[in-house]
Amino acid sequence: MIFTSLTYLVFFAALLLAYWSLNRKNQNLLLLVGSFIFYGWITPWFCLLLASSIIVDFHCGRAIFNKPHPKKYLLISIFFNLALLAVFKYCNFFIENFIEIFDLFGFNPSISVLNIVLPVGISFYTFQTLSYTIDIYRGKLKPIDDFVAFAVFVSMFPQLVAGPIERASSMLPQILAQRNVGTEDISRGIYLIFRGYVKKLVVADNVAIYVDKIFLLETANPLMIAVGSLGFGIQIYADFSAYTDIARGSARLLGIRLMENFKSPYLACSPSDFWRRWHISLSSWIRDYLYIPLRGSGSGSRARLLAVLVVTMGLSGLWHGAAWNFVLWGLYHGLLLVIYHSIGFSGDTRPATLPGRLLAISIMFVLTMAGWALFRTPSVEWLYDSLFGSGAVIDVDSINSAAYFCALFAVFSIPLFLYKLPTHRIRFQSAWVTCCMLLPLLLIIIFHQESADAFIYFQF
Helix, strand or coil: CCCCCHHHHHHHHHHHHHHCCCCHHHHHHHHHHHHHHHHCCCCCCHHHHHHHHHHHHHHHHHHHHHCCCHHHHHHHHHHHHHHHHHHHHHHHHHHHHHHHHHHHCCCCCCCCCCCCCCCCCHHHHHHHHHHHHHHHHCCCCCCCCCHHHHHHHHHCHHHHCCCCCCCHHHHHHHHHCCCCCCHHHHHHHHHHHHHHHHHHHHHHHHHHHHHHHHHCCCCCCHHHHHHHHHHHHHHHHHHHHHHHHHHHHHHHHCCCCCCCCCCCHHHCCCHHHHHCCCCHHHHHHHHHHHHHHHHCCCCCCHHHHHHHHHHHHHHHHHHHCCCHHHHHHHHHHHHHHHHHHHCCCCCCCCCCCHHHHHHHHHHHHHHHHHHHHHHHCCCHHHHHHHHHCCCCCCCHHHHHHHHHHHHHHHHHCHHHHHCCCCHHHCCCCCHHHHHHHHHHHHHHHHHCCCCCCCCHHHHC
8 A cells, every 4th residue: 555545545544533532452453453454455465474573573572581592582583584585585686696606607507586576665674673672682672562562563554664664662662652642743743744745746756757767768878877866866865755754644643653764864964974864764773783783892993893884884785675786875875984984074073164064065965966876777787888888978968958857856856845844833723734735735736647656665
């Protein structure tokens, strides 16, 4: 089920009406049933994977806390969740590369890729359940005895498919507590949903049309690649933050607050600053459960710490998709982190003067947009040929097209700068609310595409 579909609006309205007529225990049961309906609406068998992850990690969490050999049950949890990812997300990637390696040596193994469908959201909910068992093992969290509450934590439909990746320490207390919603929660929730719809239907889906025209060319040239990367930077930010906004708004109307996943990432002064602002739930997860454990005590050599940084970012890139361009994108950001750390410009360092900050933001913006070319390219070979091969010819037509596309991107990105409206002070009787609701509706009516695209991060 997709947030921008009429089906979701009917589903959510019906669930919301029933939800607020129930007590907390029955609210959780309704959330659990509703979440499985939401997740299995198109492909019901996906629910079996989600249920298996819930069951395994619920019992592993209790065993880690109560049994004499906690590490054994932690390894079961880690192995099970990573095995799900390995089979359903990376199996064909490994097979394809295995075949290519053997081809280099003149062998032709009779192996073919498998017909495996990637379950949406699997990268998100496996990481969420892993954080639960790891935190119990580290002594930062006690296991929960309420199976339904734990299942709601893992499967809650607003953030199930594309995050944010929540922590049990934040979510479980809300799920176990009595929930109440005031006028501020309602106004904020509705505003976030409307804002998400504008970002997705007005910005992301319209920009995607022109971005796809560039990356579907047989070959492009460096200028068009630069323009396509700029457009994709706008598209992916609008698309992904739109999902987060709708998820947070929907959860807010249910009396649950999800974490903020974006904080003006394109105003970052450095790579570290960027990852504190972009996909915050993933970057903090990578930091806490991958980078810090690999780094060890932190007393190792600087070279080792920087190497761990690059490896961590490479794995983060692989998390995004089973293809080498994603790995290279992660390594690219790892290299940026190494360079900035080496020159003493980490995320904690910001230029003292306004011109210095503007320069740092501009440089980081250009570097970020350059990285999106790796992320969006149909293949590494296509990108190389477009930048350095026979297709790397800039002519008058490409210059005119680039100017036209940039103008369109500028127009469609304007709604992204309207995200700081003072909604926390809005009340329903004010004319301000009317304007805030009517303007998004008008934009959606005028600019929405007849066939809305699925959210980009559904494929990860």
